[in-house]
Amino acid sequence: MLPPLAAGAAAGVCCARAARGYGAALDAGGEPDAACMRAAWLHALGLSRPASTASTASGVAAPRPALPAPRESAGLDAACAVLMAACFAAMHGLHGGTLRFLALAMAGVLLLTLALIDARKRLLPDALTLPLLWLGLGLAWAGQGPALRDAVAGAMLGYGFLWLLSRLFSCLSRREGMGHGDVKLLAALGAWLGWRPLAMVLLAACLAGLLFAMAHQRRLRPAGAYPFGPFLAASGMAALMAGSEVHWHFC
Numbered sequence: 001m002l003p004p005l006a007a008g009a010a011a012g013v014c015c016a017r018a019a020r021g022y023g024a025a026l027d028a029g030g031e032p033d034a035a036c037m038r039a040a041w042l043h044a045l046g047l048s049r050p051a052s053t054a055s056t057a058s059g060v061a062a063p064r065p066a067l068p069a070p071r072e073s074a075g076l077d078a079a080c081a082v083l084m085a086a087c088f089a090a091m092h093g094l095h096g097g098t099l100r101f102l103a104l105a106m107a108g109v110l111l112l113t114l115a116l117i118d119a120r121k122r123l124l125p126d127a128l129t130l131p132l133l134w135l136g137l138g139l140a141w142a143g144q145g146p147a148l149r150d151a152v153a154g155a156m157l158g159y160g161f162l163w164l165l166s167r168l169f170s171c172l173s174r175r176e177g178m179g180h181g182d183v184k185l186l187a188a189l190g191a192w193l194g195w196r197p198l199a200m201v202l203l204a205a206c207l208a209g210l211l212f213a214m215a216h217q218r219r220l221r222p223a224g225a226y227p228f229g230p231f232l233a234a235s236g237m238a239a240l241m242a243g244s245e246v247h248w249h250f251c
Contacts, residue, residue: 001089001092001093004085004088004089004091004092005085005088005089006085007088007105008081008084008085008086008087008088008089008105009081009082009084009085010081011084011088011105011108011109012077012079012080012081012082012083012084012085012112013077013080013081014041014044014045014109015044015080015084015109015112015113015116016073016076016077016080016116017043017044017077018037018040018041018043018044018113019040019113019116019117019120020073020076020116021039021040021043021044022036022037022040022117022121022125023117023120023121025039025040026121026123032123032125033127034126034127036127037125037127037128038127076116080112080116083112084108084109084112087108087237087241088105088108090241091104091105091108091241094241094243095243099139099142099144100139100144100145103135103139103144104240104241106135107132107135107136107192107237107240108237108240110128110131110132110135111132111233111234111236111237112233112237113128114128114129114132114185114229114233115229115230115233115234116230117229118181118227118228118229118230118233119227119229119230122179122227123179123181124179124181124182124184124185124229125181126181126184129181129184129185129187129188130184130188132185132188132191132192133155133184133187133188133191134191136151136155136188136189136190136191136192137151137152137155137191139192140152140191145192145194146192146193146194147194150194150195150196151190151191151192151194152191153190153194153195154187154189154190154191154192154193154194154195154196154198155187155188155190155191156187156190156195157190157195157198158183158186158187158188158189158190158191158195158198159183159184159186159187159190161186161198161202162178162182162183162186163180163183165178166178166183178228181229182228182229182232185229185232185233185236186198186201186202186232189201189232189236189239192236192240193236193239193240197239200239201232201235201236201239202232202235204235204238205228205231205232205234205235205236206231208231208234208235209226209228209231210222212226212231213226
């Protein structure tokens, strides 16, 4: 049990550092692309040094902004380490050192990084949502997840439902209510879970977001907007960890 705990703790710290580095690069005017994400992960893994400047959309270098205070960073690193250590240990207890465990561990890393970035920057990068989608479809193709037809249907339903909902909201209110990153994240979760559990995952994420907003503002009818990605990622990860119980209930 010790190796999964250690691996999970290390992965959690890397997720926090990668999200922090990615956010800092965006604050400096960097482009939210795969190159920026790759640089953030290389720095989080200790394979490169952080650049002193970042390239902006206009090609002009911008100074690198200050990172969060060391105490704040250490607290987030510790929380992510504990969370991922617990997840890795639980998944290893269910699946052992199998291909599914490795895939779930990768999904956990991607989901945690997405949640951290969205919480800070209100952005779910394609550099993370698309690999999560293809990894889920690949796992289904390998026979380690839902049936491939269910995985494809889940991805299509997840994307189509939230896209249609966001378009209807935009037409009725004349303002954007949901980013395309949330749509792609639900599509990725559909690829992992199949189409049947998606309604419950989405409902749980909505309820968690509502309860958080009510607690944060201390009012029954909270105002304003909050990033939805962290709640969707948490709900999806809970469903992934429940594993066969979720598929049995909805099949």
